[in-house]
Amino acid sequence: MSRHVIVIGSGLAGSAAARSIAQLGHRVTVLERFEESHLRGSSHGTERVFRLTYDDPKYIQLGLEALSGWARLSEETGAPLLHQVGMLDYGDAGVLATLEESCASNGVELERISQRDASLRWGGIKFDSDVLLQPVGGWIAADLALKAFASSAKRSGAEFHYHSPVLSIAKVRSGGWSVETQGDTLAADAVVVTTAGWTHELLSEVIDERFEVPPIKVTTEVVAYFERRDASLWPSFCHHLEPEIYGLPSPDGLVKIAEHGSGAETHPDERSFEPDAATIQRLEEYARDCLPGIAPTAVRSATCLYASTPTDDFFIERSGSLILGVGLGGHGFKFGPALGDRIASLVTDALAEASQ
Numbered sequence: 018m019s020r021h022v023i024v025i026g027s028g029l030a031g032s033a034a035a036r037s038i039a040q041l042g043h044r045v046t047v048l049e050r051f052e053e054s055h056l057r058g059s060s061h062g063t064e065r066v067f068r069l070t071y072d073d074p075k076y077i078q079l080g081l082e083a084l085s086g087w088a089r090l091s092e093e094t095g096a097p098l099l100h101q102v103g104m105l106d107y108g109d110a111g112v113l114a115t116l117e118e119s120c121a122s123n124g125v126e127l128e129r130i131s132q133r134d135a136s137l138r139w140g141g142i143k144f145d146s147d148v149l150l151q152p153v154g155g156w157i158a159a160d161l162a163l164k165a166f167a168s169s170a171k172r173s174g175a176e177f178h179y180h181s182p183v184l185s186i187a188k189v190r191s192g193g194w195s196v197e198t199q200g201d202t203l204a205a206d207a208v209v210v211t212t213a214g215w216t217h218e219l220l221s222e223v224i225d226e227r228f229e230v231p232p233i234k235v236t237t238e239v240v241a242y243f244e245r246r247d248a249s250l251w252p253s254f255c256h257h258l259e260p261e262i263y264g265l266p267s268p269d270g271l272v273k274i275a276e277h278g279s280g281a282e283t284h285p286d287e288r289s290f291e292p293d294a295a296t297i298q299r300l301e302e303y304a305r306d307c308l309p310g311i312a313p314t315a316v317r318s319a320t321c322l323y324a325s326t327p328t329d330d331f332f333i334e335r336s337g338s339l340i341l342g343v344g345l346g347g348h349g350f351k352f353g354p355a356l357g358d359r360i361a362s363l364v365t366d367a368l369a370e371a372s373q
C-alpha cells in the first residue's frame with residue numbers, strides 16, 4: 018500500500034533516500050530549507066572521491082553496493098557520474114598494510130606498486146612509500162549526482178519543495194507524523210530526517226532517551242583547486258599523513274586538494290564561507306613540496322561542512338516511523354545510492370510495523 022513519506026533535507030542523503038523510497042511506490046515529499054544545490058551544507062561542489070579502501074568491512078560492503086548503484090543511476094539518467102580513473106593510497110606503512118589486508122579479505126582488488134614504479138607512472142605526484150592502486154576508485158561528479166537522484170526521484174513521483182524549512186515534527190496519536198513548515202502542516206506515515214548538522218535542533222522535542230542519536234560535530238573544511246602543468250590524467254589519491262591529504266581531478270581540468278577533517282568546529286548557521294587563509298597556505302606548500310604536476314598557487318577555493326559523529330560512523334537508524342540518515346561526515350558521498358537503499362529499507366520496516 019502506498020504511504021506518504023516526508024524526507025527532510027535534500028543533500029546527498031535526502032536526495033538518494035527520496036529516490037529509493039519513491040521507487041518502492043510510496044508518495045514522497047522532500048522539504049528543503051534552502052534553494053536547490055545550495056552551498057550551505059555538505060553536498061555541493063563538482064566532485065568527490067570514490068574509493069573502497071576502508072579498514073572497516075562494513076564500509077567496503079557499502080561501497081560495493083554503491084558501485085553498482087552508481088552504474089544504475091548513470092544508466093537511468095544518462096549522466097556520467099562515476100569516473101574510475103583509479104585511487105592511490107600511499108604514506109603511512111601501517112595504514113597501507115591495514116587497507117591491503119581489509120581489501121584482500123573482502124575480495125577487493127588492490128595492486129601494490131613500488132615507489133619507483135609509481136613515480137614513473139604518475140609523475141605529477143611525489144611518493145614517499147609504496148602505492149596501493151585501486152582500479153575501481155576515482156571520483157564522482159557530485160553536482161550531477163545530486164541532480165540525477167532528484168530527477169530519478171521525481172520520475173517516480175517524488176515532489177521537492179525548496180525554501181521549505183521544517184520548523185518541528187510531532188508524533189500524532191493515530192500513528193504517523195505531523196510536520197510543520199512555514200505556513201503549512203503536513204501529515205506523513207513516516208519521516209526521514211537527513212538534516213546533517215541541523216538534526217539535534219530539529220529533533221530536540223521528539224528524540225527520547227531510547228533513541229540514542231549521537232552528537233553531531235560540525236566543522237568548516239577548506240578545499241583548494243590547482244592548475245595542472247600538463248594534460249596527463251590524474252587519479253584520485255590519499256596521502257596518509259596526519260592529517261590526511263587527499264586530491265582528485267575536477268571536471269573543469271583542475272586538481273582539488275584538501276586536508277581531511279582539519280577544519281574548525283562551527284555551527285551550521287553561524288559558519289564562515291571565507292576559506293581559512295592558513296589552510297590554503299598549507300595546501301600550497303604541500304602542492305609545492307609533494308605535487309610537482311600542479312602549479313602550487315590555488316586558483317580557487319571553497320568551504321564545505323563536515324557533520325560527523327564521534328566515531329565518524331554514519332547514523333542510519335529508526336525509532337518507530339522516524340528514520341535518521343545523518344552523521345555522514347567527510348566520507349558519505351561515495352555511498353549515495355547504497356545509503357538511499359538502506360534508508361528506504363528502514364522505511365519499509367517502519368511502515369510494516371505501523372500496519373501490524
Ligand SMILES: Cc1cc2nc3c(=O)[nH]c(=O)nc-3n(C[C@H](O)[C@H](O)[C@H](O)COP(=O)(O)OP(=O)(O)OC[C@H]3O[C@@H](n4cnc5c(N)ncnc54)[C@H](O)[C@@H]3O)c2cc1C
Nearest residue numbers: 026028029030050058059060066183321345348349350351
Ligand atoms: C569538503 C568536503 C569534501 C568531501 N569529500 C568527500 C569525498 O571525497 N568523498 C566522499 O565520499 N564524501 C566526501 N564528503 C562528504 C560528503 O559530501 C557528505 O558526507 C555528504 O554530502 C553529506 O550529505 P548530507 O545529506 O548528510 O548533508 P547535507 O548536504 O548538509 O544535507 C542536509 C540538508 O538538510 C537541510 N536541512 C537542514 N535542516 C532542515 C530543516 N529544518 N528543514 C528542511 N531542510 C533542512 C539542509 O539545508 C541541507 O540541504 C566531503 C564533504 C566535504 C564538506
